[in-house]
Amino acid sequence: MLELGLCLALVSAITVNWAYAREHDAAAELPPLSFRHWRESLRELLGARKWVRAFAVETVGFLLYIAALRLAPLALVQAVSASGIAALAVFASHGNVHRLSSRERAAVFLAVAGLVLLGFSLTGEAQKDVAPHWFWVFVWLASCAAGALIAVRVLPFGKPAARYGLAAGLLFAIGDISAKLVGLGGAWLAAIVSLLVGYGLGTSTLQGAFQRGGALTAAGIATLTTNAVPMAAGFALFDEQLPPGRRGVLQVAAFASVVVSATLLGRRG
Numbered sequence: 001m002l003e004l005g006l007c008l009a010l011v012s013a014i015t016v017n018w019a020y021a022r023e024h025d026a027a028a029e030l031p032p033l034s035f036r037h038w039r040e041s042l043r044e045l046l047g048a049r050k051w052v053r054a055f056a057v058e059t060v061g062f063l064l065y066i067a068a069l070r071l072a073p074l075a076l077v078q079a080v081s082a083s084g085i086a087a088l089a090v091f092a093s094h095g096n097v098h099r100l101s102s103r104e105r106a107a108v109f110l111a112v113a114g115l116v117l118l119g120f121s122l123t124g125e126a127q128k129d130v131a132p133h134w135f136w137v138f139v140w141l142a143s144c145a146a147g148a149l150i151a152v153r154v155l156p157f158g159k160p161a162a163r164y165g166l167a168a169g170l171l172f173a174i175g176d177i178s179a180k181l182v183g184l185g186g187a188w189l190a191a192i193v194s195l196l197v198g199y200g201l202g203t204s205t206l207q208g209a210f211q212r213g214g215a216l217t218a219a220g221i222a223t224l225t226t227n228a229v230p231m232a233a234g235f236a237l238f239d240e241q242l243p244p245g246r247r248g249v250l251q252v253a254a255f256a257s258v259v260v261s262a263t264l265l266g267r268r269g
Helices: 002-027 038-046 049-071 074-082 085-092 102-120 134-153 160-184 186-210 215-236 245-266
Strands: none
Touching: 002 049, 002 074, 002 085, 002 186, 002 215, 038 049, 038 186, 049 074, 049 160, 049 186, 074 102, 074 160, 074 215, 074 245, 085 102, 085 215, 085 245, 102 245, 134 160, 134 186, 134 215, 160 186, 160 215, 186 215, 215 245
């Protein structure tokens, strides 16, 4: 079941990153979007057929991600999802990999290498996670929300696309962690509220990032954040443990590879 969950995570990552590239192209053609005039902005997005089609594909990818979380630990699912940044680079270049810079090609290589290393680490006993304490869940989600607000409203420096991408990634992280909580059932089903809020605001913020820069800058930073934060949450909140010996070393190397990959792509101007 673990292998099936990670396969679903990989398909989800490819699907979502294809949708990101197409949403960027569609959003870049629209008038400026803003939360202040959210009705007009929503009308513009829903009136753009290219964006609606891309968002529908992204929704399918999200449902595959939810299924993956039911079958595999959060940190491992996020590591596989982070490798999807390689697909984003290819999709953003419209399949012409020769348009990618040497840095971007290195990022693609690292993402694929991280995925391979993760695969080699999945031998032996399956890893497990446990239900977290509600107080620390609240602290974690509230910190992500505060960080997103600071990135958009307070930080005076950095590329606007990167700042909005950071905020979108933090909001998506709220949704990702909440999705894992919902999968636990029982009282944790209440987390569907934070799931909907996180993904809803994250999607809106990401469109603003797309209008302020390239797809790799905006979605690269968003992907880095939305994978790194839940990856850390897997260990801090859900008490996931690295496997012993060589398997643990391989997983750490895999995590590091996909994070560095996303960082390299996110630095693109």
